[in-house]
Amino acid sequence: MAQPVAVEYRTSSFCSGADCVEVGVLPGGAVAVRDTKDRSRQLTFSSQEWAAFVAGIKRDAFEAR
Template sequence: MNTIYQQSSFCSTGGCVQVAVLADGTVSLRDSKNLTIPAHTYTAEEWVAFTAGVKNGEFDLVPGGLLAG
């Protein structure tokens, strides 16, 4: 069975991350620019927590976000 990766429709550069849900329910994340690098895998719970943080603005590159200077 081939793993089907998806990337965001907001990716305009071609250099984006790609995501797939694996048969065991884990989430696989890979770099579309270099497919020879092994993908990172996360449990469903880890992925839900991360995406909830993204939706909540916790990783925004603006004042108040985690990555803000």
């Protein structure tokens, strides 16, 4: 059985409450994202997927709801 990987998560400095998102870099460059309300679940993205997401945010490519 594989050992769990220790990930150092970061929370945005804009987070001021309990409803935040944390991001951590996994070995190999993949990125893990989790919600502070349920840290037992996480989404994992390749470094390319994460770079594309961040680039989209920077160019305001996503519609706010």
